[in-house]
Amino acid sequence: MKTKLVQLLLAWVLLLRVACSVRADDPLPSWNDTAPKKAIIAFVEKVAKEGSPDFVKPEERIATFDNDGTLWVEQPIYTQVTFAIDEVIAKAPQHPEWREVEPFKSILAHDRAAMLTFSIQDFEKVVAVTHSGMSVQQFLEIVKKWLAEAKHPRFKRPYTECVYQPMLELMQYLRANGFKTYIVTGGGQEFVRAFAEKVYGVPPDKVVGSMGKVKYQYDKDGNPELIKLPEVLLIDDKAGKPEGINMVIGRRSVGAFGNSTGDQQMLEYTGAGTGARLMMLVHHDDKDREYTYGPAGGLEGTKVGSFSESLMSEARVRGWTVVSMRKDWKRVFAFE
Amino acid sequence: MKTKLVQLLLAWVLLLRVACSVRADDPLPSWNDTAPKKAIIAFVEKVAKEGSPDFVKPEERIATFDNDGTLWVEQPIYTQVTFAIDEVIAKAPQHPEWREVEPFKSILAHDRAAMLTFSIQDFEKVVAVTHSGMSVQQFLEIVKKWLAEAKHPRFKRPYTECVYQPMLELMQYLRANGFKTYIVTGGGQEFVRAFAEKVYGVPPDKVVGSMGKVKYQYDKDGNPELIKLPEVLLIDDKAGKPEGINMVIGRRSVGAFGNSTGDQQMLEYTGAGTGARLMMLVHHDDKDREYTYGPAGGLEGTKVGSFSESLMSEARVRGWTVVSMRKDWKRVFAFE
Numbered sequence: 197m198k199t200k201l202v203q204l205l206l207a208w209v210l211l212l213r214v215a216c217s218v219r220a221d222d223p224l225p226s227w228n229d230t231a232p233k234k235a236i237i238a239f240v241e242k243v244a245k246e247g248s249p250d251f252v253k254p255e256e257r258i259a260t261f262d263n264d265g266t267l268w269v270e271q272p273i274y275t276q277v278t279f280a281i282d283e284v285i286a287k288a289p290q291h292p293e294w295r296e297v298e299p300f301k302s303i304l305a306h307d308r309a310a311m312l313t314f315s316i317q318d319f320e321k322v323v324a325v326t327h328s329g330m331s332v333q334q335f336l337e338i339v340k341k342w343l344a345e346a347k348h349p350r351f352k353r354p355y356t357e358c359v360y361q362p363m364l365e366l367m368q369y370l371r372a373n374g375f376k377t378y379i380v381t382g383g384g385q386e387f388v389r390a391f392a393e394k395v396y397g398v399p400p401d402k403v404v405g406s407m408g409k410v411k412y413q414y415d416k417d418g419n420p421e422l423i424k425l426p427e428v429l430l431i432d433d434k435a436g437k438p439e440g441i442n443m444v445i446g447r448r449s450v451g452a453f454g455n456s457t458g459d460q461q462m463l464e465y466t467g468a469g470t471g472a473r474l475m476m477l478v479h480h481d482d483k484d485r486e487y488t489y490g491p492a493g494g495l496e497g498t499k500v501g502s503f504s505e506s507l508m509s510e511a512r513v514r515g516w517t518v519v520s521m522r523k524d525w526k527r528v529f530a531f532e
Numbered sequence: 533m534k535t536k537l538v539q540l541l542l543a544w545v546l547l548l549r550v551a552c553s554v555r556a557d558d559p560l561p562s563w564n565d566t567a568p569k570k571a572i573i574a575f576v577e578k579v580a581k582e583g584s585p586d587f588v589k590p591e592e593r594i595a596t597f598d599n600d601g602t603l604w605v606e607q608p609i610y611t612q613v614t615f616a617i618d619e620v621i622a623k624a625p626q627h628p629e630w631r632e633v634e635p636f637k638s639i640l641a642h643d644r645a646a647m648l649t650f651s652i653q654d655f656e657k658v659v660a661v662t663h664s665g666m667s668v669q670q671f672l673e674i675v676k677k678w679l680a681e682a683k684h685p686r687f688k689r690p691y692t693e694c695v696y697q698p699m700l701e702l703m704q705y706l707r708a709n710g711f712k713t714y715i716v717t718g719g720g721q722e723f724v725r726a727f728a729e730k731v732y733g734v735p736p737d738k739v740v741g742s743m744g745k746v747k748y749q750y751d752k753d754g755n756p757e758l759i760k761l762p763e764v765l766l767i768d769d770k771a772g773k774p775e776g777i778n779m780v781i782g783r784r785s786v787g788a789f790g791n792s793t794g795d796q797q798m799l800e801y802t803g804a805g806t807g808a809r810l811m812m813l814v815h816h817d818d819k820d821r822e823y824t825y826g827p828a829g830g831l832e833g834t835k836v837g838s839f840s841e842s843l844m845s846e847a848r849v850r851g852w853t854v855v856s857m858r859k860d861w862k863r864v865f866a867f868e
Contacts, residue, residue: 255729255735332778376737385779385782386782389782393591399591399782399783400781400782400783401712401737401780401781401782401783403782407779409775410775410778410779411771411775412771412772412774412775412797412801419804420774420797420800420801420804422774422775422778422801429765429766429779430765435747435748436748438748438756438758439745439746439747439748439758442668442746442758443721443743443746443765443779443780444737444779444780445736445737446721446722446725446735446736446737446739447735447736447737461748461756464756465748465756465758468755468756
């Protein structure tokens with residue numbers, strides 16, 4: 197009896213070791229063995245292998261990732277917009293006048309229908325009161341504090357856990373093969389810097405985002421500080437993405453990963469370089485594990501993460517890889 | 533006789549090996565053993581040594597270097613200004629109207645006195661016709677071509693050879709100790725990117741400079757390109773340096789190296805962080821090997837590289853290291 201137990205335990209240990217070694221050999225365990233995974237591995241093997249005709253020098257192995265909808269959940273509303281709304285609500289007691297002034301009035305009344313009709317000018321007013329007037333350091337602390345407390349309305353977890361496990365594995369796999377992984381987001385550069393290093397392993401110097409002006413000044417004790425101003429320097433979306441890549445990276449990426457029309461130009465510019473390239477779009481077609489929207493239908497009228505029919509056509513014409521969340525991802529979130 | 537020759541050769545080989553090992557042990561062979569060299573080595577040893585109370589994690593080991601007058605010669609006139617003048621002269625045949633319009637008229641007449649009185653608006657006009665209207669890629673090629681042909685008026689060598697050997701050794705030494713070395717220049721970001729990787733080992737993503745807007749568009753064949761526009765996004769000088777560091781690096785540097793009032797805020801901001809820091813100013817006091825200007829006198833009325841008396845006082849008060857080219861550098865240029 198005792199011998200049998202020992203044998204069973206031994207067999208189990210062996211089995212576990214085999215399972216672990218299979219996992220260690222597979223750099224992308226959360227991806228199914230479908231076309232996207234094969235395309236990723238083929239790309240990495242040809243650009244990172246010395247002597248390959250498609251070899252790319254390590255310093256030129258630049259991979260750029262959109263954030264909202266590509267690395268983390270963007271539905272039902274961009275996380276940074278939720279942050280801004282929460283900040284307006286938190287600051288409202290010091291601003292009684294907001295109860296009578298738009299766009300603050302609608303936000304404080306939780307009037308979702310009105311919020312959906314906000315103009316760019318309305319958003320600018322919200323950004324001005326929530327994203328400026330403090331030092332960069334203070335802003336980072338505000339964002340970190342909010343991220344530590346806020347929870348996604350559907351998944352009931354911190355937003356920083358609502359990140360796609362297959363994409364984390366992809367970034368890790370690229371870095372293990374000498375790539376530099378950058379985030380190139382339409383979101384605020386400093387908002388994303390507040391968590392990108394901890395969540396994605398992407399340090400602040402590898403976060404390109406929409407940028408506001410900062411002003412160097414001295415506080416009352418004569419210490420220098422950088423104050424965030426409400427003026428915009430770059431909207432890092434659509435054509436702004438290759439422009440932002442030029443500002444911060446100064447090199448064309450060889451791999452580009454997105455999920456919406458905001459990423460179209462980044463993928464086009466990546467694809468227009470010579471040599472091996474990988475352009476990839478995440479298609480949200482998995483309402484059970486995440487959301488279904490874009491060309492798969494679903495979430496009618498969403499203003500978030502527009503993956504248009506014309507983007508799908510361009511992907512087909514240019515040979516971009518479209519990832520079906522439903523078919524190509526074994527697991528969506530680490531917490532599953 | 534033959535034995536003696538062999539012995540002599542052997543002795544010589546041994547001597548060479550000893551000489552090489554001495555050199556290999558000294559990371560800064562072009563620096564005299566004076567205070568600045570000691571300050572550099574003490575700083576690196578305390579921040580890079582695990583377990584040291586001043587240990588800095590590798591990802592936070594950011595060192596920022598000014599370019600003009602800190603890494604390469606800036607007298608008698610900034611290299612990029614010479615480039616712009618040469619470009620105006622080269623383009624003049626296609627612009628007969630320039631012969632009657634300032635500031636082009638003075639440039640084409642080689643009127644140095646008039647050029648010295650140019651206003652910011654005059655410079656903007658020159659920059660507009662020489663630094664915009666082409667793609668980023670085309671501009672890099674123009675600069676590379678110019679740098680391959682142009683020579684410094686005094687040293688009769690390419691500008692890319694008029695770089696300070698001790699500073700190259702310092703950058704190399706910092707990188708060997710896990711630092712990331714950035715250039716933070718008042719010069720144009722793309723102008724400096726054209727040579728920084730080859731000359732300093734600093735890749736494009738580690739060059740922060742004055743930035744113009746770029747515009748993403750498609751050429752007649754439908755290929756995407758980034759076109760340089762004449763609008764300024766950032767003047768990366770004085771307060772603009774910490775602002776540019778925030779945009780591109782997103783982290784405060786722990787080492788900062790400059791030579792003029794344009795670098796004052798970068799050094800202040802570096803010094804205002806907590807933990808071990810190294811702030812250093814190169815003082816040009818060596819008219820025999822290079823130039824003498826700034827608080828040492830010389831080159832009266834130069835508008836290039838202002839190292840004011842008040843900067844020298846601030847350096848004293850804040851404990852910044854001032855490098856005397858004459859006393860602290862064994863060798864200034866590699867070609868000596």
